[in-house]
Amino acid sequence: MATKAHAPTTMIEVEVVAITVVSDIIKRFRFEPVDGQPLPVFGGGAHVVVEMQDGDTQRRNPYSIVSPPGTTDHYAVSVRRDDVGRGGSLYMHNSLQVGDRLFISHPVNLFPIDHRARKHLLIAGGIGITPFLSMMAQLEAEESHFELHLSVRSDGGFLDEIHEHYGKRGSFYRDDRGEVLPLAALLAGQPLGTHLYVCGPEGMLNWVLKSAHDAGWPSQNVHYERFLAPPIGTPYEVLLAVSNITVKVSAQQSMLEAIEAAGIDAPYMCRGGACGQCETKVLSFDGELLHNDHFLTDDEHAGGQKIMPCVSRFQGRELVLER
Amino acid sequence: MTIEFNNETFRGDFTFSNSQRAIERFPFPFHEDKYMYAVNLEPHVAFRPGSVFEQPFDVDEHYVGEMNDRALVLNEDPLRCQSLPHMNIAGWDLLELIMTSKAASYPQWFELHQDGDRWHWINRPLGIDDTFTFMDNATLPYGPMEYILRQTQGDFAVLDQRENNLWMDAGMITTQADWSLDFDLGMNFMEWHGPVPLAHEMGIFDRALKFLLNVRQGQPARRLNWTMTVNPRLDTSPENYHKWGSDRMTVNADNVGELMHLRVELQSFWRLPRSNALVFPIRCFLISLQDLATVPKWGRRFHRVIRDLPNELADYKGLTITRPYVIEYMSQFDDGAETSPGIFAD
Numbered sequence: 001m002a003t004k005a006h007a008p009t010t011m012i013e014v015e016v017v018a019i020t021v022v023s024d025i026i027k028r029f030r031f032e033p034v035d036g037q038p039l040p041v042f043g044g045g046a047h048v049v050v051e052m053q054d055g056d057t058q059r060r061n062p063y064s065i066v067s068p069p070g071t072t073d074h075y076a077v078s079v080r081r082d083d084v085g086r087g088g089s090l091y092m093h094n095s096l097q098v099g100d101r102l103f104i105s106h107p108v109n110l111f112p113i114d115h116r117a118r119k120h121l122l123i124a125g126g127i128g129i130t131p132f133l134s135m136m137a138q139l140e141a142e143e144s145h146f147e148l149h150l151s152v153r154s155d156g157g158f159l160d161e162i163h164e165h166y167g168k169r170g171s172f173y174r175d176d177r178g179e180v181l182p183l184a185a186l187l188a189g190q191p192l193g194t195h196l197y198v199c200g201p202e203g204m205l206n207w208v209l210k211s212a213h214d215a216g217w218p219s220q221n222v223h224y225e226r227f228l229a230p231p232i233g234t235p236y237e238v239l240l241a242v243s244n245i246t247v248k249v250s251a252q253q254s255m256l257e258a259i260e261a262a263g264i265d266a267p268y269m270c271r272g273g274a275c276g277q278c279e280t281k282v283l284s285f286d287g288e289l290l291h292n293d294h295f296l297t298d299d300e301h302a303g304g305q306k307i308m309p310c311v312s313r314f315q316g317r318e319l320v321l322e323r
Numbered sequence: 324m325t326i327e328f329n330n331e332t333f334r335g336d337f338t339f340s341n342s343q344r345a346i347e348r349f350p351f352p353f354h355e356d357k358y359m360y361a362v363n364l365e366p367h368v369a370f371r372p373g374s375v376f377e378q379p380f381d382v383d384e385h386y387v388g389e390m391n392d393r394a395l396v397l398n399e400d401p402l403r404c405q406s407l408p409h410m411n412i413a414g415w416d417l418l419e420l421i422m423t424s425k426a427a428s429y430p431q432w433f434e435l436h437q438d439g440d441r442w443h444w445i446n447r448p449l450g451i452d453d454t455f456t457f458m459d460n461a462t463l464p465y466g467p468m469e470y471i472l473r474q475t476q477g478d479f480a481v482l483d484q485r486e487n488n489l490w491m492d493a494g495m496i497t498t499q500a501d502w503s504l505d506f507d508l509g510m511n512f513m514e515w516h517g518p519v520p521l522a523h524e525m526g527i528f529d530r531a532l533k534f535l536l537n538v539r540q541g542q543p544a545r546r547l548n549w550t551m552t553v554n555p556r557l558d559t560s561p562e563n564y565h566k567w568g569s570d571r572m573t574v575n576a577d578n579v580g581e582l583m584h585l586r587v588e589l590q591s592f593w594r595l596p597r598s599n600a601l602v603f604p605i606r607c608f609l610i611s612l613q614d615l616a617t618v619p620k621w622g623r624r625f626h627r628v629i630r631d632l633p634n635e636l637a638d639y640k641g642l643t644i645t646r647p648y649v650i651e652y653m654s655q656f657d658d659g660a661e662t663s664p665g666i667f668a669d
Contacts, residue, residue, distance in 0.1 A: 095475055107540055109540075111483075112598075113599075115409035115412055138597065142458075220486060269539070
């Protein structure tokens, strides 16, 4: 029997029971628990980490749960195919079949609803809609006041569904029709006590955050989720000083995945350079640390003492980590 | 397993007592012959059948007595239970967590029947049989947090998580070691820990906060904390200091074994699902020194811990006046023999 590099108490075995084509680049996967026990309740905005065995490579990718938070007989995730990515989404799209079994984590929520808000203003770009699908379901169940503004290239498949469920509370802006999200007007026209939530591509996220800041929004009222996929790079080696082993990191692999593949149970949460959980001490290096995270400060990036192995890489002769 | 619930008081005539079984399962907090602060956190998983670590929310022989005492405290001072408006969802999360846990742990006492949002809850020890609609406050006699915590041993702080900090925005605090929910309400983690000596300088709170912010759903954690109390009094609150503050003046060499109690908190940490709040139960266990000393290992070790405690910590642990009596009394149980590692009796 193959051994798995996860603690059994923290992962849940599920079966793929349905795969739905949402658009030409998005598929939705429906998971049901193998043991028939209810899945944990979760909050809007939560994600699970999906563990995939892709040939010799074990991948762990985070995906927002898009099924409603009250539902415990299944979870659904929507995955956008990234043809130039590391291969996780390609595996999900091309290899995963109905009937396959895999492991998922307990839900983790790094993008929760702030229940102090009198109103929730949700702004999404493209696949950044996914955390808002569960969030809107929860807000509606709680009878909270919210509106969604979604910017998309074209009709990516979610629009009809959102319109059907939420009517006028969802507004859509299609690039292919020359429509632009009226950000300045939205930010200027909100009642006191409104909280802003943003998820989308890097450029859009930065645009919304800067605009909100410039418009005088208090930072406590602004929430965002930045999911960064680990970038591809050149292969390198890392010496893990505590475990006393050398790990090879391939071009398509993250440092964290390579450490896990070596059988080491390293801490992690978002796997996207945002939460700080995987922070690891750099003991020494001869080369260049390629920081890609949003967690460490600029000074810390320059200092060469810490690295976030979920998204950051290395180029050079030798890297020694305290792990 | 059957337990008879004690008919006992934690005030006035102080009829509280521990049975032999309660003494044996007491969560003695010292794993070695000395004590210093530590972020001594471990996963809150089932451990040692019969121990207080076996169930997510332990129920013992003091359950009914403690709930009666809680009702008295709340009657006199309703501000011991407060919940800011944005914490209502967290209250329902907590009610669900405790009801499902207790029904699974102790089916002879607690039953939960769920039919969609229609829930039926039976609590036999307290004679409660209620039907309500989940998430509808109007269908319960109290708010969801107060309702379930009037039926659950231990204090509870319900912490909102935002801005990389934890905020004391709700709680039920009636068995506290001299701190006040009404005073701390709305404070963040660093603010409410302000009065603790030494630990800030040691970086304890920075590390603890980082850990707590990352506690995940389905992976609760726990730790033990301790202090000393004169008489088996649960309500040693600042609000009622005038009722218990002078108790320490009644301790002398003859009654120290009977009056002085080691007060241990089994603290646990849980991530709640819908609210993403962190709930922090603080379950209090009391034992008199004379009962503690019936376990030879604990008698020896406790003597050494108190004798060698730094003065700042002795003050903080409520030992300023009574320490000489405690050391003298406990010394008779310390024959100098070596003690085994770990907290459990040999």
